[in-house]
Amino acid sequence: MFRFAFRRLLWLVPSVLGVSLLAFLVLSLLPEPAAPARLDAEQWRRRLAASPLFFEVSPADVRSRVAAEVQRIVAAPAGSPDDTTGQEELARLGGAALPVVLPELDALGPSDRTRVALALAPIAERMGLPNAELATQPQHVVVYWNRFWGARAVEFSPATARSAVRRYARYGTEARAAQLRLLDTFALPYLIEALHLPRETADLTELRRVVGALSAVTGRDDRIRAHVSLGEAGAVVYHWQRWWLVYQDDYVRLTGSGRVAAFVMQSRYGKWVYETVVLRMGLDEQGRPVLDDLLARCRVTLTLLALGLALAYLVAVPLGASAAYLRGRVFDRLAATAVIVPYAASPMLLGALVLHWGAPIGQPMVWAVVTLALALAADPMRQSRAALLPVLTTEYVRASRARGAGPMHVLLVHGLRNALAPVATRMATEMPVAITGCFVLEQIFGLRGVGSATLDAVARHDTRWLMAVALGGSVLAVVALVTSDVAYATLDPRLRSSLLRSGRRRA
Amino acid sequence: MSRRVGVGDRMARSTRVRIALVMLAAIVLPAIFAELIAADAPIFAAGPHGVYVLPAVVKPASYHGLDRAGIEALHDEDFAVWPVIRCGPSSTCPEGAHLLGADGRGRDLVARVVYGGRSAIGLAVLALAFATVVGVCLGAVAGYLGGFWDEVLARPIEVVQAFPAIVVVAVVRAAFPDQNAAWSLVLAVAAVRWAEVARLVRAEVIQATAEPWVLAARAIGCGHWRVMRRHILPQAMRPVVVSTMFGVASVVLLETAVSFLGLGVDGSWGAMLAEGLGPASAAATVAGGLALGGTVLAVYFIADAFEEALDARVATTSRELQLW
Numbered sequence: 001m002f003r004f005a006f007r008r009l010l011w012l013v014p015s016v017l018g019v020s021l022l023a024f025l026v027l028s029l030l031p032e033p034a035a036p037a038r039l040d041a042e043q044w045r046r047r048l049a050a051s052p053l054f055f056e057v058s059p060a061d062v063r064s065r066v067a068a069e070v071q072r073i074v075a076a077p078a079g080s081p082d083d084t085t086g087q088e089e090l091a092r093l094g095g096a097a098l099p100v101v102l103p104e105l106d107a108l109g110p111s112d113r114t115r116v117a118l119a120l121a122p123i124a125e126r127m128g129l130p131n132a133e134l135a136t137q138p139q140h141v142v143v144y145w146n147r148f149w150g151a152r153a154v155e156f157s158p159a160t161a162r163s164a165v166r167r168y169a170r171y172g173t174e175a176r177a178a179q180l181r182l183l184d185t186f187a188l189p190y191l192i193e194a195l196h197l198p199r200e201t202a203d204l205t206e207l208r209r210v211v212g213a214l215s216a217v218t219g220r221d222d223r224i225r226a227h228v229s230l231g232e233a234g235a236v237v238y239h240w241q242r243w244w245l246v247y248q249d250d251y252v253r254l255t256g257s258g259r260v261a262a263f264v265m266q267s268r269y270g271k272w273v274y275e276t277v278v279l280r281m282g283l284d285e286q287g288r289p290v291l292d293d294l295l296a297r298c299r300v301t302l303t304l305l306a307l308g309l310a311l312a313y314l315v316a317v318p319l320g321a322s323a324a325y326l327r328g329r330v331f332d333r334l335a336a337t338a339v340i341v342p343y344a345a346s347p348m349l350l351g352a353l354v355l356h357w358g359a360p361i362g363q364p365m366v367w368a369v370v371t372l373a374l375a376l377a378a379d380p381m382r383q384s385r386a387a388l389l390p391v392l393t394t395e396y397v398r399a400s401r402a403r404g405a406g407p408m409h410v411l412l413v414h415g416l417r418n419a420l421a422p423v424a425t426r427m428a429t430e431m432p433v434a435i436t437g438c439f440v441l442e443q444i445f446g447l448r449g450v451g452s453a454t455l456d457a458v459a460r461h462d463t464r465w466l467m468a469v470a471l472g473g474s475v476l477a478v479v480a481l482v483t484s485d486v487a488y489a490t491l492d493p494r495l496r497s498s499l500l501r502s503g504r505r506r507a
Numbered sequence: 508m509s510r511r512v513g514v515g516d517r518m519a520r521s522t523r524v525r526i527a528l529v530m531l532a533a534i535v536l537p538a539i540f541a542e543l544i545a546a547d548a549p550i551f552a553a554g555p556h557g558v559y560v561l562p563a564v565v566k567p568a569s570y571h572g573l574d575r576a577g578i579e580a581l582h583d584e585d586f587a588v589w590p591v592i593r594c595g596p597s598s599t600c601p602e603g604a605h606l607l608g609a610d611g612r613g614r615d616l617v618a619r620v621v622y623g624g625r626s627a628i629g630l631a632v633l634a635l636a637f638a639t640v641v642g643v644c645l646g647a648v649a650g651y652l653g654g655f656w657d658e659v660l661a662r663p664i665e666v667v668q669a670f671p672a673i674v675v676v677a678v679v680r681a682a683f684p685d686q687n688a689a690w691s692l693v694l695a696v697a698a699v700r701w702a703e704v705a706r707l708v709r710a711e712v713i714q715a716t717a718e719p720w721v722l723a724a725r726a727i728g729c730g731h732w733r734v735m736r737r738h739i740l741p742q743a744m745r746p747v748v749v750s751t752m753f754g755v756a757s758v759v760l761l762e763t764a765v766s767f768l769g770l771g772v773d774g775s776w777g778a779m780l781a782e783g784l785g786p787a788s789a790a791a792t793v794a795g796g797l798a799l800g801g802t803v804l805a806v807y808f809i810a811d812a813f814e815e816a817l818d819a820r821v822a823t824t825s826r827e828l829q830l831w
Contacts (some may be wrong), residue, residue, distance in 0.1 A: 015666045026682045344803040346760050348767045348780045349796035356789070428669045432699065433757065435671040436764050443768060454674070455768055458681040466678050477669035 004489070008482045012475065019474035020467065021054075024269050027463050028053055054269045059262035061254040066093060066100040073119060074112045087119035094123050094217065095184025096251040099156045102149040105142065117141040124148075126217075127182050156186055165190040168213065169206045177213075185217055188251045192244045197234050204233055214240055238289065241279055245271055272467065281468050290468050293453070298472065300449035304365065304438050308372030309430065316377040317423060320384030321411050324392055324419075327385075335381070343378035347437040350375055351444035364445035372437050376430065383426055387419040417491060424487040428480040435473075517816040518809075527808035534802050538624035545592035545618035547578055554585030596622035596774050616794045623776040624798060630693055630772075631758040635751050637697035642704025643740070643747065649705070650712025650743075651735060661709065667702035672761060673768075675699050680770045688772045692765065696758055703754070704747055711743035745817055752810035756803045763799050 058064075069090045076082035090097060101120070105113055117135075124135040129148070134140045154160070161183050168176040180187055194210045196203075208224045215223050220243065224233045254262050264270040275281065281290040316339065323335040342350055350371045388411075391397065397414050405413075439451030450469060457465035518524050537544050542561055548570050552559045562569070570578060594615040649660035672695075679695040680688070715721060716739065724738050766777025779795030 011662055011666070015662070018663065019666075019670070023678050026678055029682045340804065340807065341800075344800040344807065345796065346763060346799060346803070348764060348777065349792070349800065352780065352792050352796075428665075429703070431669055432672045433760075436673040436761060439673050440764050440767060451673075451768075454677050455770070458677050458770060461681060461684070463681075466681055469674055470678055473671045473674040474666065476671070477666050480669050481665055 005482055005486050008485060009478070011481075012478045015478055016471055016474050019470055020273075021269070023467055023470040024272065025053070027466060028268065051271075052267050054264075054267050056263055056266040056270075059254060059259065059266045060249050061259075061262070062093065062096050062249075062251055063100050063253060065250055066090070066097045069093070069097075070101060070104075070108075070116055073116055074108065078115065083115075090116075090119045091122040093185065093250055095127065095156075095182075095186035096188065096253075098123070098149070098184075098186070099153075100253075102145055102153075105145065113142055114138050117145050120145060123184060127184050128178065129182075152182070155182065158190070161187045162190045162193070165194050165210070165213075169194055169209050172205075172209050180213055181216070185251050188214070188217060188244075189248070191217075192240065192248075195237050195240060197237055198230050201230070204228075204230075207233060207237070211236060211240065218243075238279060242275070245274060245279070275464075276467070276471075281464060290464050294450070294465075294468050294472060297448065297450045297453055300365075300447050301435075301438050301442065301451065304368055304372060304441065304447070304449065305431075305434055307369045308376060308437070309427070309434055311369060311373035312376040313380050313423070313427075315373065316380035317384045317416075317420065319377075320381040321388055321415060321419065323381070324385045324388035324415075325407055325411060327389065327392075339378040339381045342374040343376075345375070347371060347375045347440045348444075351441050355444055364447060368441040368445045368447060372434065372441055375437055376434055379426060379430060379433075380423055383423045384419050387422045388415050391415050391418045421488055421491040424491060425484050427487070428477075428484040431476065431480045435476075514813070514816045518812045521812055523808050524812045527805040527812075530801050530805040531809065534624050534798065534805070535628055537621045538628050541621045541625050542590070544590055545594060545596065545615060545621055546590050547593070547595040549582060549585075549587035549589045552582050552585040552587040554582070554587075556585070592618050594618055616790060619774065619779060619791070620776070620794055620798045622774045623779060623795065624802070626689065626772050626775050627759045627762050627799075627802065628755075630689060630696070630762050631755045634693045634696035634700060634758055635754050637693065638700035638754075639704050639747065639751055641697070642701040643708050643744075645701065646705035646708030647712055647735060647740065647743070650709040651716060651731075651739070653713075653716075657709075660705070664702045664705045664709070667699060668706060670699060672696065672699040673765070676761075676765050676770060692762065692771060696761060700754065700758065703750060707746045707750055708743050711746060712739055715739045715742045749810060749814045749817065752806065752813055756806040756810070759799065759802055759806070763795075 069086045072082055072086035073090070076086065090101070098120075101116065105117060108116060118138065118141055121132075121135040121141070124132045124144075129135075131144070134144045164176070164179050164183060165187055168180045191210055191214050195207070198204055198207055204224065211222070211224050215221055222236055222239050222243075224236050249262070249266055252258070265274060279289070281294070319335050319339070323332045326332050345353075351368075354367050354371050391414060392410070394414075397410055400410055400414060438449065439454070441447070442449040442451040443455070450472070453465060454469050456462070457469075542548075543550055548562045549559075550561060552562060559566075569581075592615055596614065596618045645660055645664070649657045649664070675698055676692065676695040679691050679698075683691045721734060721738050724734050729737075762771060763775065763777040763780065765771040766775035767781045768777075769781070771777055776795040776799045779791040780799070782791040
């Protein structure tokens with residue numbers, strides 16, 4: 001049985017994947033996806049819109065970008081707008097560009113060589129190199145950079161960069177800072193690696209240094225201020241991780257498996273998956289991770305859902321059983337009326353009525369649960385009645401009655417077990433209806449659950465929240481299916497063997 | 508043929524089905540012919556400017572932005588036949604014009620109920636039609652071909668069936684914010700609803716494929732298409748029809764809930780229900796709730812009676828087994 005349940009649970013993977021792909025496809029039609037907190041919205045949109053939806057055919061990395069910028073500078077006449085943009089971009093790519101551009105410098109023509117080398121001047125200044133003014137003089141600049149590369153090429157290696165970051169984070173001395181400054185953007189991947197969520201106040205010193213170095217290198221001012229809480233510091237860490245997700249292809253050199261992964265990772269879907277898995281579903285506009293908010297709100301909605309369903313079944317199944325036993329009598333009709341009327345009245349009207357007369361007394365949650373149970377009771381009642389009827393007309397029930405068994409004995413021993421199995425399978429298909437009811441009742445009773453946040457998200461075009469809710473929905477659907485299957489197999493032992501075999505049926 | 512007559516007969520015998528049919532007709536017919544019952548414009552106008560039949564439908568632009576006096580001035584010299592309620596669902600009307608009263612903003616309640624019925628029933632019928640076509644095709648493919656196709660289709664059918672419809676609606680409405688709300692709702696509802704139909708068809712087709720008459724039909728040389736159409740699908744459609752009839756009730760409920768939450772269409776019953784939450788007036792809530800409840804009950808009774816009537820054994824042997 002466990003093996004069976006586990007195998008069914010494995011269905012989570014393809015269904016979550018399928019649901020996320022579909023929802024992403026639909027939501028990508030949105031005219032303007034909201035930018036993550038504290039990133040430049042305009043730039044974000046430009047970069048996002050430029051990347052393909054699911055698959056990047058030619059992933060970019062620092063080599064391709066540097067080559068493109070050098071080409072741009074060479075092709076444009078000096079002083080033209082294209083030339084300026086190329087120079088600015090090359091300066092932004094920074095230290096990560098040096099290992100690509102400096103060895104290639106000699107391959108360019110003499111005048112082009114000088115122009116490209118001059119574009120690197122802001123980098124020399126940012127690195128705090130000695131004699132940085134030489135980098136701005138056309139007669140010295142090429143020799144200057146060639147000398148620099150001859151002396152310093154050794155330091156531009158992953159191992160050196162990683163240890164430089166580690167040492168600076170640990171000691172924070174001026175010498176370590178200078179060493180890190182020399183690497184400029186080349187150290188970015190390792191700085192991002194060194195980011196982690198602070199667990200105690202002691203972590204903040206190291207973190208503050210890392211974030212400070214990130215701000216200095218990128219010119220994006222987002223530091224951890226003095227006397228901040230751990231939560232705020234964590235938010236800054238999230239911002240930087242989020243920023244890295246968008247900009248990393250500017251600074252990283254792709255090789256081997258990284259290049260293969262980049263085919264997917266540089267698409268919008270790939271970035272969203274990374275954000276969801278690694279960054280707790282991304283940040284909302286207040287800078288909190290969406291997952292935390294979702295879990296907090298799920299607690300309300302799932303409580304309402306579970307209690308409402310449980311109450312509905314607890315009332316409806318015995319009612320259906322009694323109605324089946326007393327079929328055709330007044331009780332049967334009364335019971336049927338008692339469940340069908342609230343069903344037809346719908347959670348909307350019921351909730352409005354309860355709010356009008358009852359809600360000032362007691363907890364809104366209690367009222368919501370009762371209302372939901374009322375609205376949901378019709379189906380299980382009908383099902384259990386229909387399932388019991390054929391059982392109650394069988395020969396063995398008549399024989400049992402003839403031998404003197406009471407009605408309770410007949411219902412409990414012969415009836416209920418037979419009747420419950422089909423009712424249990426309906427649980428999974430009741431779920432969507434119940435969730436709609438939950439959303440409505442949350443709205444009516446002012447509960448802060450998933451429903452109200454989803455309505456907000458629709459109004460604000462908040463893609464991240466809607467994706468998170470879609471994923472949550474698919475998880476819930478699979479869990480409900482597995483639960484109802486397991487319940488079915490438990491209640492009806494005849495089915496167990498066939499269920500367990502079903503996976504290999506056609507193998 | 509004889510079976511169909513029998514089903515109709517058995518259904519018509521019960522009083523509650525007759526009552527339900529009358530209730531349903533009282534909601535569906537006005538919804539179809541809404542402009543004849545409540546509209547700003549006349550049903551028929553003939554005069555110096557020409558002859559118009561149903562100008563509210565033919566040229567709605569000429570009434571746009573006019574108040575009551577303006578519309579009357581427009582048809583001053585005409586011979587005009589006006590609807591019972593001279594007031595559209597969204598226009599404010601003077602006190603005396605209402606049949607059963609107005610909501611907080613002076614809009615006629617009957618007009619709103621009638622037009623709300625149009626959006627609810629229309630959406631349900633369209634969505635169920637889409638869902639049935641898709642569901643029957645996919646379910647038949649899964650059940651008849653079996654093997655790989657069944658594996659590929661059966662699990663998604665289950666998952667879609669258990670997936671919360673309201674989330675699908677929210678995602679679709681977010682993705683098409685400006686487009687026609689009714690169509691995106693139809694698509695969203697159909698996108699979840701097809702799975703139920705596909706599940707039923709698949710189960711029936713699997714069962715029917717093993718029947719001797721299907722094997723016999725194959726043996727005398729019928730093609731797959733003919734076997735499916737003549738021998739399997741007629742058998743498989745019975746639970747689909749029952750489920751679709753119950754589906755009307757649940758889709759109407761879903762549409763109302765969606766509009767109640769503000770994701771749906773404007774003139775819906777759900778919007779009326781939502782008004783009662785505020786301090787404004789309970790009249791709209793009561794009217795919308797009664798219309799919704801009446802529709803759901805009527806559909807439910809008819810579907811229930813139909814299901815029972817299909818099962819000839821239950822219907823004839825023991826009347827006491829019937830729920831109602």
